[in-house]
Amino acid sequence: MNTFSKLTCIILTLFIFCTAGCGNDKNNAGSEKVFRYGTTAYGPAMQNAGTNPHDSYCGWSTVRYGIGETLFRLTDDRQIEPWLAESFTFTDDVTAQIKIRDDLTFSNGKKVTADAVKTCFADLLAQHDRAAYDLKIASMDSDGQVLTLHLKEPVPALVNYLTDPYSAVIDMDAGTDNRICVGTGPYRAVSVTDKEVVLEKNGAYWGTEKPKLDKIIVTSVPDGAALSAALQSGEFDAAQGLPYTVLPTYRKNADYTLSTAQTSRVYEAAMNFRSPALQDPFVRKAVAGAIDKKQFAQVLLNGNGRPALGPYPDPEAAEETASPEADSITAGRKLLEQAGYTETDSDGYVLKNGRRLRLRWLTYPSRQELPVLAEYAQSRLKDMGIDVVINSTDAYKDFLKRDDFDIYANAIVTVPTGDREYYISSCLVDKGPYNAGHYENAEIDALADELHGTFGAAARNDLAARIVRLALEDNAYVYVAFLNMTLVMKSTVTGFQAHGTDFYEITPALDIRLI
Known part of the structure; x- marks a missing residue:
């Protein structure tokens, strides 16, 4: 499709949405805080239509949408810091010892122990070829909050691989029915399809900062023109993956805020x-x-x-x-x-x-x-x-x-x-x-x-x-x-920030001001 055709599509879609009710703000109803997020980055074509991190690239959805967290994470300048882990050390070239935080719970209230992480990783290694290839884990031991990994060979980048979303810690005892897994994040999935993920607040979230939204709806919109139209019509509070050609329009509009990384x-x-x-x-x-x-x-x-x-x-x-x-x-x-x-x-x-x-x-x-x-x-x-x-x-x-x-x-x-x-x-x-x-x-x-x-x-x-x-x-x-990754959001949205690593999006800081 040439640039003229794309522009025509955007204008036409905007007209259709606006005539159907442009300006409707679904957050006006009641006091429940609902965040509606449209994205081009979710769906079968992206190999991430689900929340089980052991399935292809679904771990990106697990972490992106605040459902699961990894033992370690990356800062804005790609430096590694502990997340669910408290510490990490190589006791020798092929043995790594990780201490898990003692204050962690899954979103179902179950305590996160080293044994729970071991069970999660065992399934990961059995199901995910790339994880098995990267991590080279031969066996694991758990003792209270201490997880010991015995490696087949030296893996100097082991802690880096433990920031990969495939290593998000989930409760294996809870199962993964209907593509829903139980993680440790600020939100829990209640419905997952090829086109949508519906989340609710994890009221027992372990982190110091608590989630602020009652409900989040993540919707896949593969077509960028339609996504832009839906954002402007009030169907979404924020969007990711908009065509670069439309970003200048949003930058000039005080009703929207952009975050770019x-x-x-x-x-x-x-x-x-x-x-x-x-x-x-x-x-x-x-x-x-x-x-x-x-x-x-x-x-x-x-x-x-x-x-x-x-x-x-x-x-x-x-x-x-x-x-x-x-x-x-x-x-x-x-x-x-x-x-x-x-x-x-x-x-x-x-x-x-x-x-x-x-x-x-x-x-x-x-x-x-x-x-x-x-x-x-x-x-x-x-x-x-x-x-x-x-x-x-x-x-x-x-x-x-x-x-x-x-x-x-x-x-x-x-x-x-x-x-x-x-x-x-x-x-x-x-x-x-x-x-x-x-x-x-x-x-x-x-x-x-x-x-x-x-x-x-x-x-x-x-x-x-x-x-x-x-x-x-x-x-x-x-x-x-x-x-560049750019998130475009209504000016009422706060705490929504683009990250250079591309898989940190929904965090406890995310909030929306009711109108």
């Missing part, structure tokens, strides 16, 4: 190394050089992103992971000639052995600007002589399974746990669970193994930088731009 969520495009055309390094380099990252971030993202040199957003990593040579369209055509594409057809597309160079670009629409990136890449690559066919679909996983794509563009948080190994083990190693392009590099695999057993931040960061440089030299991925 820079994140490590990057738009990346993975090359499929099983694609005959992309097995040629000249073609990969030409594709990578075609995208003007600065233009995309400043113009098409309306300044709501930063150009990406690599997978990490911090200045040190940007300097370490120097960008491959920036190729112009003309230079890209020369690279294609080196790959054997020496002729063009009547439409200007390059040919090799009489066949047009055509690439299938797979992406999904629930991240509002991913289709924009696809259209931008299509235009740039057309100028280079490459025919790009876009497939933007929520069923993208089906195409990934069938290898029915050449380039897969997605949005991924690269340092959600505060440690760089997360991205490397997920996307760059041969058997990484999110290595969609089947990228293989024996040197990277060896360095990743070394990184996994290396203690000390400086040494780990140096190894990570070496690994990323190798991936950049291979043009395994195109890292386009890091995204």
